[in-house]
Each structure stands twice: as C-alpha cells, then as structure tokens.
Amino acid sequence: MMRNRPPRFGLGVQSKNGPHGTDPFFEDLLAGMEEALDLAGASVFLRQFTSYGEELEAYPRWAESGDVDAVVIADSQEDDSRAQLCLELGLPVVILGGPPVDGASLVDVDNSGGMEMAVTYLSDLGHKVIGRVSGPEHLHHTKSRSVAFDQALERRGVTGLSIEGDYSAASGDLRTREILSLPTPPTAVIYDNSMMAVAGLGAAKDLGRKIPRDVSLLAWDDGPGCRLASPPLSVLSLDVHELGRTVADVLMETYSGAVQTVVHVPTGRIVQRSSTAEPDGAGSGQSADPAHGRRT
Known part of the structure; x- marks a missing residue:
C-alpha cells in the first residue's frame, strides 16, 4: 500500500566480517541504490544481522511499524522462507540474485x-x-x-x-x-x-x-x-554500483504495484x-x- 510519506525500503544482510564490518559488495550496492532512490524521493537503509534467525524476526517488526514499504532479499539459501514471510506480511519483495519466488520481483545475476x-x-x-x-x-x-x-x-x-x-x-x-x-x-x-x-x-x-x-x-x-x-x-x-541502481529501479516499480518484475543483469x-x-x-x-x- 502506497503511503503519503516518501517510500522507505529495507535491505537486510547477515554480517560476514563481524558486527562492525560491512562487506564491500553491499557498501557499493547501497551507494548505487541511494543514488537512484534519492532522485525518486525515496530512501533505503541497510540493517546487518548476526544470523538468519535474527533477520527473520525483524521482518514482522518492520511490517507492524509501517516504516518499511518494501524489502530486498539477498543471499538466498536452502529452504529460505524470508521472501514468503515478507509477502505474507504485506511487504513487497525484490530478490537479488535468485532463485525466483512467486509474487516477488527478481534482479537476476549471472x-x-x-x-x-x-x-x-x-x-x-x-x-x-x-x-x-x-x-x-x-x-x-x-x-x-x-x-x-x-x-x-x-x-x-x-x-x-x-x-x-x-x-x-x-x-x-x-x-x-x-x-x-x-x-x-x-x-x-x-x-x-x-x-x-x-x-x-x-x-x-x-x-x-x-x-x-x-x-x-x-x-x-x-x-x-x-x-x-x-x-x-x-x-x-560486476558494476555493483550500477547493480544497486537497477535494484532501486525495480524496488520503485514493485512498490508502485508492478510485482514480479524481472531484470537480468549482464555478466561481469x-x-x-x-x-x-x-x-x-x-x-x-x-x-x-x-x-x-x-x-x-
């Protein structure tokens, strides 16, 4: 559901280098997303989690607070329930890297x-x-x-x-x-x-x-x-900064109702x-x- 305030999106990642270290990939990705979303009057925040379970627990809070309008799911894994949980909570989803999930948009990386x-x-x-x-x-x-x-x-x-x-x-x-x-x-x-x-x-x-x-x-x-x-x-x-801009564009489309948008990113x-x-x-x-x- 679109709101009167500017849209705000969430990107959750599980820390790979300790609680104070961010993977350079996600730093560059976030910079590209912020650049594109700023032009659209939207914003994104990155939240680091210590585990998959901690990330799962965060999504219901995000949905209940109403402060997050859509999410990016990265690093999909076996029996991954994050995208389905977010969809059930009413949070539009963009999956980065696959695999596809029914009802979610996808930015596919080769x-x-x-x-x-x-x-x-x-x-x-x-x-x-x-x-x-x-x-x-x-x-x-x-x-x-x-x-x-x-x-x-x-x-x-x-x-x-x-x-x-x-x-x-x-x-x-x-x-x-x-x-x-x-x-x-x-x-x-x-x-x-x-x-x-x-x-x-x-x-x-x-x-x-x-x-x-x-x-x-x-x-x-x-x-x-x-x-x-x-x-x-x-x-x-891979131009990760440009990948971030692509993810941002798909986020805006998905937030606006174009669910299951699929974009294939060129090979690096x-x-x-x-x-x-x-x-x-x-x-x-x-x-x-x-x-x-x-x-x-």
Whole structure:
C-alpha cells in the first residue's frame, strides 16, 4: 500500500566480517541504490544481522511499524522462507540474485556465466590446476557457481578443487593456507568475494609465495581493497554500483504495484591487474587478453 510519506525500503544482510564490518559488495550496492532512490524521493537503509534467525524476526517488526514499504532479499539459501514471510506480511519483495519466488520481483545475476568466464580466463593463461575458495555452500548463488566451476573445468580439460569459506577475511586467510599446502597446490585460485581474496593474498605471501609467479589470484567483485593490494588483484568485475541502481529501479516499480518484475543483469568482465599471469612465471608477468575469457 502506497503511503503519503516518501517510500522507505529495507535491505537486510547477515554480517560476514563481524558486527562492525560491512562487506564491500553491499557498501557499493547501497551507494548505487541511494543514488537512484534519492532522485525518486525515496530512501533505503541497510540493517546487518548476526544470523538468519535474527533477520527473520525483524521482518514482522518492520511490517507492524509501517516504516518499511518494501524489502530486498539477498543471499538466498536452502529452504529460505524470508521472501514468503515478507509477502505474507504485506511487504513487497525484490530478490537479488535468485532463485525466483512467486509474487516477488527478481534482479537476476549471472553467477554461472561469471564463473565460466573466470575459469576460461585462467585456463587460457595456461593454468592446469585451478583452486577456488567458495562462499557458503548453502547459498543459492554459491551452488550456481560451484556447478559452473565443475562444468567449466571439464570443458577446458583442466583440474581443480573448491574449498568452502564463509566470505569473511578470516576464512580467506585460513582456506588459502590450506589449499596452498596441498601436495599438489593449484597454480591459480579464484575467490568468491573480495574480502577473502585480499586476505588470501596476505596468506599466500606469508607462505612465501610470489604473486603471480608462484600462484595467480582472481577475486570475484572489485573494490578498493583489490585495487590497493600489493600487487593489485585481478577481478571478475560486476558494476555493483550500477547493480544497486537497477535494484532501486525495480524496488520503485514493485512498490508502485508492478510485482514480479524481472531484470537480468549482464555478466561481469575480467579486469586484469598484476595478480594473474602464466604459470611458473612464463612470459612477462602480464596476463593474457581478458577478452579471451569474456562471454557475451
């Protein structure tokens, strides 16, 4: 129901880096949303939760107070009841990243295509063993990336392994130490978010690895941490700020009554920096043309 006051929307996230740390992805997403919503005379707030249960408990309060007009559901997971609960409470819903839920709008992100691009890019550089530090396997987008990772390895005729992290910097550090200490460690590692990648870079250095001579590192999503790292991290970059603007537009449409609006976001692109190169230090240390790993 539309109200006389300006619309106000809520975005709930479960903290991945402690109570005072926000994932750079959501910081950039929120900035894009705020930019677009400000032009529409609307606003959005981000609320961090310590658990899925705490987030579930918040939605009835939001609905009862009347202070929230629609919500964004992110990081969908197995048996996720958040979207259905909000719809039953009368809160319009926009799901970021899928899967679709009847009655809710959707901003769909191409996680499968992005992972295929990442594996193709590294295999084109000549890497035959590719590691991955994934997000939590109960998340929908992690599952999509995991399936795509395995399929891309098979198509490219290379081997690889995934080890599960939780998107925090601490898990990026720990899992990197584990994966690089294997009897046959990978010569390249993909990280499912930038926080784990930046921490993984530090861990690799602590283990005495030279980047990219000994191991190439590729982060999913860009951010200041990736650009300021030494060496700067190559990334699979999605324009998260623009994604935020898209989410805001769909929020306004959904709030205005256009429920079940569906928008498909284009696949990201490889941005080459100094953390990826041919294995074993071959060549000049510069990565191959990222267009080789780009899917259109």
